[in-house]
Amino acid sequence: MQVVVVGNADAQIEGLLKQPGRTVVWLGEAQAATRKPAPGDVVVIDVRGREHLPSFVAPLTSSATEVGFVLLCSKLDPGLMLEAMRVGVRECVAEPLDAQELEAAIARVTVKHRIDGAVFAFVGAKGGVGTTTTAVNVALELSQVAPKQTLLIDLHLSNGDAGLFLGEDPRFSVVDALDNAARLDQAFFGSLVVRSKGRLDLLASPDAAVAPPADSARIRTLLEFAASHYRYTVLDVPRSESAALEALDAVSRVVIVANQEVPTVRSAGRMAARLRQRYGKERVSLVITRYDPKAEIGQDDIEKTVGSRVRHLVPSDYRRAVEALNDGKPLSLDNHNSLAGAFRSIARDLAGVRSSDSPDKGTGRLFGFLGGRRN
Ligand SMILES: Nc1ncnc2c1ncn2[C@@H]1O[C@H](COP(=O)(O)OP(=O)(O)O)[C@@H](O)[C@H]1O
Ligand SMILES: [Mg+2]
Structure with missing residues (x-):
């Protein structure tokens, strides 16, 4: 200063x-x-x-x-x-x-100098595909690039589990932030977030059984605040909450998370069409999680159905994913596994770091940036 x-x-x-x-x-x-x-x-x-x-x-x-x-x-x-x-x-x-x-x-x-941060939204084509896992781990990777300047917001207004993935049970939540959207400032916001593992800030979902009605205008205000105070903001977006899906104007990239099951791919197609129309083609991208190279539905089929290129493949490693969840120790904190490599590639892509800079380069074709491999 x-x-x-x-x-x-x-x-x-x-x-x-x-x-x-x-x-x-x-x-x-x-x-x-x-x-x-x-x-x-x-x-x-x-x-x-x-x-x-x-x-x-x-x-x-x-x-x-x-x-x-x-x-x-x-x-x-x-x-x-x-x-x-x-x-x-x-x-x-x-x-x-x-x-x-x-x-x-x-x-x-002292006026806290406002910044022009980037916001990345993750939304699942169906429940259980691995959206929260991806959002949390990508946020942790971004936090390595920008410690204390990366924020994860769980936009589920009840029972979101991003906090659980990080082993946190914060006192305040995203609902407190939305309730006070008009008076958000640095000091107040600082009291709502917790500084979690990897110096990542978390604005968690509340434990409450019933979610209050979501309000797009307030969500928009919250996202604008986040973007002007954090270099990177990652959102875990509830796919069934249209107020949240309508409020993503401040978002740099919306990432649809899907897997290789027919209903999920169909749902990803519908969701991609809607999001492309609302936010523009270049802002919407697709990630396939729990990727199985031998599965009946291949990457080409998914790209045709959804009408978007698959930007990243996250390999399937259920044992590691569940262990990480049960221990509250996110995968990204363990450098030596293929899942962590995949999350790092997604983070680098979002942050605009060339994937060839990635230490994971060449460690396998199952994960990493595959956009350049095709056409
Ligand atoms: N790449 C993966 N490979 C294997 N299992 C995964 C993977 N990603 C997530 N999982 C597991 O799938 C389940 C659902 O993940 P979660 O991230 O909560 O999904 P969602 O947020 O889409 O509902 C969890 O048990 C999680 O450990
Ligand atoms: Mg989830």
Whole structure:
């Protein structure tokens, strides 16, 4: 984080502001009129010894976006404070300057710089195909790329099991987030999520027996919030909840999860058609889980029926999948199995990392990025 101090260099202020991980930059008043602070900066304006706000302050505050301002003054003079408030300065710290007081003011005005994160939705063509398994493990893989900046949201408004897969039983849930969608901020959201394995944040489904009605507008608000605060957000989407399926506008990619059973493939076809129409062809993709190369229905049949290329195949390894579930230890945390390799390939594909960078390259044709192998 950067603190810009406008005023004459001053050893006392320098000492008060010095902190690990913080850069302190000094600007003269003349420079302040022309140099625009960056989003996320805090600007400390030293007006000690003055009774009125200098003329450079108003243009400075009005031109800045997502910047916090703190005024240093000789005393808390009501006239000066009013002038400051009028131009958008919310904090004034008076002499004698105190480190704690100054830090508290800086913390209050710090604007968390919003980011333009990516959201990936996983939705099963049928129940039990392995959607949650895939969503949780892909989220863990993404969290390796962006620890503390990856979020998994279980959008099931009751009895979702993403938390169980991670061995977590959080106190708050996605329903609390949706109930308070209008007042979501960083601090409140932080109290609803748990930091789970692999430094992945989880917003879980509640234990409640009955789900409240889902509301697309609130889900949309939640997803926008997630995208502006996390680099990657992964969603475990309930396939039978149309309000959730209608709210995926912020999503970069919707991944339909299917297997090689006829009813599932048919359902995947219907779902793909609907999602393509709603979100555009390029945003919808298909993953086959529990893939059996000897099964009667092959990859070609699935692609024809669904009208989409199969982007990834996840091999079948029931014993490992169930063990991981029972131990609450996700597959991705164990590097040496083919399932983990498949999830890593999906994560890399979603995150835009070339699959040839993958350490799994060439370890088998059952998993990994198969898009390039065909046509
Ligand atoms: N690739 C896989 N191979 C074998 N079994 C799997 C695989 N993925 C998931 N499973 C198992 O299938 C069952 C359903 O998985 P789950 O992820 O809960 O599906 P869904 O979310 O689609 O209902 C679980 O017992 C899980 O361990
Ligand atoms: Mg599930």
